[in-house]
Amino acid sequence: MKAKHQRLILALAALVAIVAAGLLAASALKDEAAYFYTPDDIRTKGVEPGKAIRLGGMVVKGSLKRAPDGVTLRFDVTDGKATVPATFNGIAPDLFREGSGVVAEGAMDRNGRFIATNLLAKHDERYMPRELEGMRYDEKTHQMKAER
Amino acid sequence: MIAEAGLAALWLAAALALLQLFLAFSGTKGGKDELLGAVRPTAVAQGLLTAFAFGALITLFLRSDMSVLLVATNSHSMKPWLYKFAGTWGNHEGSMLLWVTVMGVAGAAVALFERALDRATHMATLGAQAAISLGFYAFLLFSSNPFARIDPPPPDGQGLNPLLQDPGLAFHPPTLYLGYVGLSVAFSFAVGALLTRRVDAAFARAMRPWVLAAWVLLTLGITAGSYWAYYELGWGGWWFWDPVENASLMPWLAATALLHSVTVLATRDSLRAWTIMLAVVAFSMSMVGTFLVRSGILTSVHAFAVDPERGSFILALLALYIGGALALFGWRIGSVKEGALFQLASRESMLVVNNLLLSVILGIVLIGTLYPLMTEAFGHKVSVGAPYFDRVAGPLALALMVAMAVGPLMRWRRDELRLVGRRVALPVLIAVLLVVAMSVFAAGRIGLLPFLGLVVAGSVGVASLLPLWRRKLWRTPLFTWGMVIAHLGCAVSLAGMASDSAFTTEKLIAARPGDTIRTAGWTLRFVSITPVAGDNWTALQADMQVDRGGAPVLIHPQSRFFASPPTTTTEAALLTRWNGQLYVVLGEEVEGGRWQLRVWWKPFVTLIWLGGGLIALGGALALIGREKRGWIGKWRARRAEV
Numbered sequence: 001m002k003a004k005h006q007r008l009i010l011a012l013a014a015l016v017a018i019v020a021a022g023l024l025a026a027s028a029l030k031d032e033a034a035y036f037y038t039p040d041d042i043r044t045k046g047v048e049p050g051k052a053i054r055l056g057g058m059v060v061k062g063s064l065k066r067a068p069d070g071v072t073l074r075f076d077v078t079d080g081k082a083t084v085p086a087t088f089n090g091i092a093p094d095l096f097r098e099g100s101g102v103v104a105e106g107a108m109d110r111n112g113r114f115i116a117t118n119l120l121a122k123h124d125e126r127y128m129p130r131e132l133e134g135m136r137y138d139e140k141t142h143q144m145k146a147e148r
Numbered sequence: 149m150i151a152e153a154g155l156a157a158l159w160l161a162a163a164l165a166l167l168q169l170f171l172a173f174s175g176t177k178g179g180k181d182e183l184l185g186a187v188r189p190t191a192v193a194q195g196l197l198t199a200f201a202f203g204a205l206i207t208l209f210l211r212s213d214m215s216v217l218l219v220a221t222n223s224h225s226m227k228p229w230l231y232k233f234a235g236t237w238g239n240h241e242g243s244m245l246l247w248v249t250v251m252g253v254a255g256a257a258v259a260l261f262e263r264a265l266d267r268a269t270h271m272a273t274l275g276a277q278a279a280i281s282l283g284f285y286a287f288l289l290f291s292s293n294p295f296a297r298i299d300p301p302p303p304d305g306q307g308l309n310p311l312l313q314d315p316g317l318a319f320h321p322p323t324l325y326l327g328y329v330g331l332s333v334a335f336s337f338a339v340g341a342l343l344t345r346r347v348d349a350a351f352a353r354a355m356r357p358w359v360l361a362a363w364v365l366l367t368l369g370i371t372a373g374s375y376w377a378y379y380e381l382g383w384g385g386w387w388f389w390d391p392v393e394n395a396s397l398m399p400w401l402a403a404t405a406l407l408h409s410v411t412v413l414a415t416r417d418s419l420r421a422w423t424i425m426l427a428v429v430a431f432s433m434s435m436v437g438t439f440l441v442r443s444g445i446l447t448s449v450h451a452f453a454v455d456p457e458r459g460s461f462i463l464a465l466l467a468l469y470i471g472g473a474l475a476l477f478g479w480r481i482g483s484v485k486e487g488a489l490f491q492l493a494s495r496e497s498m499l500v501v502n503n504l505l506l507s508v509i510l511g512i513v514l515i516g517t518l519y520p521l522m523t524e525a526f527g528h529k530v531s532v533g534a535p536y537f538d539r540v541a542g543p544l545a546l547a548l549m550v551a552m553a554v555g556p557l558m559r560w561r562r563d564e565l566r567l568v569g570r571r572v573a574l575p576v577l578i579a580v581l582l583v584v585a586m587s588v589f590a591a592g593r594i595g596l597l598p599f600l601g602l603v604v605a606g607s608v609g610v611a612s613l614l615p616l617w618r619r620k621l622w623r624t625p626l627f628t629w630g631m632v633i634a635h636l637g638c639a640v641s642l643a644g645m646a647s648d649s650a651f652t653t654e655k656l657i658a659a660r661p662g663d664t665i666r667t668a669g670w671t672l673r674f675v676s677i678t679p680v681a682g683d684n685w686t687a688l689q690a691d692m693q694v695d696r697g698g699a700p701v702l703i704h705p706q707s708r709f710f711a712s713p714p715t716t717t718t719e720a721a722l723l724t725r726w727n728g729q730l731y732v733v734l735g736e737e738v739e740g741g742r743w744q745l746r747v748w749w750k751p752f753v754t755l756i757w758l759g760g761g762l763i764a765l766g767g768a769l770a771l772i773g774r775e776k777r778g779w780i781g782k783w784r785a786r787r788a789e790v
Contacts, residue, residue, distance in 0.1 A: 018507075052535050066738060066739070
């Protein structure tokens with residue numbers, strides 16, 4: 001095989017690999033980039049039950065209830081425009097509380113309830129999930145507002 | 149006084165780096181020997197000065213000198229000494245100082261010990277190294293001075309983030325940084341060789357130990373980081389696809405590709421341009437990683453420093469170095485001569501396949517990590533998480549494992565596919581047997597990816613040992629041993645990952661002291677809740693007696709409270725057995741005097757980190773094997789003289 005041919009084959013292989021990677025990434029991103037939802041997204045766009053998503057918003061004051069088994073939490077997540085009821089089975093992070101931001105991983109069930117498998121609360125007092133940046137919970141109206 | 153001395157040393161070192169850059173390049177251009185002669189001493193002095201500055205900062209932390217702003221904001225006089233020591237680099241300024249120190253010392257080592265490079269390339273390399281260092285000196289001195297004073301000094305510091313107060317994490321960042329900086333040396337070599345137009349096997353032999361060492365440290369760092377997240381965060385997972393984790397994975401992927409292509413270049417004189425390209429990419433990835441972690445542009449579960457100004461500084465450095473290197477690459481690569489040829493069916497080809505797969509995975513991780521940033525520029529927020537990475541990177545990683553198993557069984561230059569088929573017969577047979585056995589026993593119980601993972605792990609594990617077949621083991625070179633062990637480590641790690649995701653059982657319960665919990669063959673007796681206290685924390689601890697038909701063992705999951713800064717952390721109780729780990733987390737108290745408990749039985753999960761250790765060991769053996777020849781040669785030469 002001549003040097004020119006070899007170089008050509010290598011270049012072609014690299015090109016094919018790059019294009020394949022791009023296509024693969026693009027197709028997966030198309031499916032998974034709609035990964036983060038706010039309650040309003042769920043109301044307007046809808047999510048098929050069982051699809052893994054992240055739900056982000058604020059925990060509505062007064063909505064947090066613990067089931068008798070001691071390890072199941074029920075709460076409502078709001079973005080000020082819509083509210084989604086959620087259930088979490090597990091040990092909640094320390095900074096998970098009413099009126100604070102939460103990003104929950106899980107899926108919707110058939111009854112319109114979000115079943116969370118993992119709660120990403122604030123890591124420390126200052127940390128806010130990136131998706132919720134610029135949002136603030138109004139304690140009086142139980143609404144989310146954009147910060148000035 | 150100590151702080152001022154440290155700062156002065158840092159300024160001096162920066163000045164020397166500027167001098168080194170000037171000497172190396174004006175000397176190379178005009179061929180002035182007297183200028184070039186001063187380059188090596190300058191590099192050594194610069195290394196000593198940075199080490200002195202870093203030593204000064206460590207001293208300040210150990211003494212709890214609260215008049216230094218960095219100490220006051222990141223340390224506390226009541227903290228155990230180990231965390232005062234490790235707290236030196238557990239923050240932005242300290243870790244950047246650690247970065248320039250490692251770079252300075254590595255530069256001194258290149259100046260002193262590098263013998264394989266010809267003089268011109270050696271000097272150009274030291275010049276390039278100085279150019280990189282200068283950017284980081286500027287960053288440190290103009291935007292993140294670690295020695296700034298505070299007046300009046302507070303009586304006590306604010307303390308270190310309790311999540312970082314762990315022996316594992318204390319030594320995790322330095323390991324990663326050593327790896328990053330090792331890649332910066334490889335980058336300097338590549339720039340040096342491009343400048344002198346001497347990209348050849350000799351250059352690759354000089355670069356290889358640096359790449360190997362960096363790669364070993366990155367492997368260790370990633371393995372340790374994964375184990376830390378697993379036991380310290382209390383969520384039972386070992387990889388999150390968090391930007392900070394990806395930041396260390398991306399340089400590792402590039403370094404792995406570079407390691408293989410530099411080996412081809414060193415032994416077969418092929419893949420010249422590709423190797424240079426990978427050296428540029430590998431260092432770019434460590435810069436991108438630093439940028440992601442240090443700029444706070446992507447918040448992550450690790451979220452440490454958030455400062456847009458620093459982010460733009462690193463971004464500017466990134467653009468300067470990567471842009472510069474790519475421009476140099478584009479300008480000079482035409483003059484790099486063609487290397488040796490090889491046939492399509494050959495080990496070289498398999499290494500090209502390996503390189504391409506690694507690059508594709510790297511691209512996918514990079515896209516997934518940066519995509520949210522790009523869309524945010526257009527005004528809408530998305531997050532890319534585990535489903536994307538698992539779905540795309542998972543199958544590619546399995547393909548990579550197969551290529552990894554076949555590659556070492558092929559001959560250099562040219563091979564016959566018929567013979568290769570005969571050599572891979574045994575692993576293929578094992579794969580078939582595994583598929584049959586698992587379809588019978590585990591069908592429907594586990595997902596497709598874990599299923600394939602277990603099959604590939606078993607068959608690749610055997611295949612990776614085949615290069616030792618019919619060889620005299622004690623005469624096999626260490627380099628070959630290293631390859632075999634590292635590849636075996638990949639199979640072991642994969643087996644652990646697949647087993648963990650396929651067979652983990654979980655039990656979540658609220659229990660009273662006195663209750664008994666049964667799960668996965670284990671019996672856990674919840675004895676009591678006891679308050680305990682440590683140096684700078686108090687905790688509630690569950691005492692549990694656990695057994696699986698044998699003698700009971702006491703374990704103590706804790707919920708720990710730190711007063712400064714006020715934080716609660718989870719200390720999971722881990723009980724390791726040969727076939728897996730029992731993982732128990734204590735939650736909060738709920739109505740009726742009950743406590744939340746989460747119990748996992750994770751079969752063979754420890755293989756993940758054992759595999760990581762084996763991979764690093766393999767790299768270390770290859771490194772020793774390469775260096776040993778030099779030592780033996782010198783020793784023989786000395787004996788001959790006598």
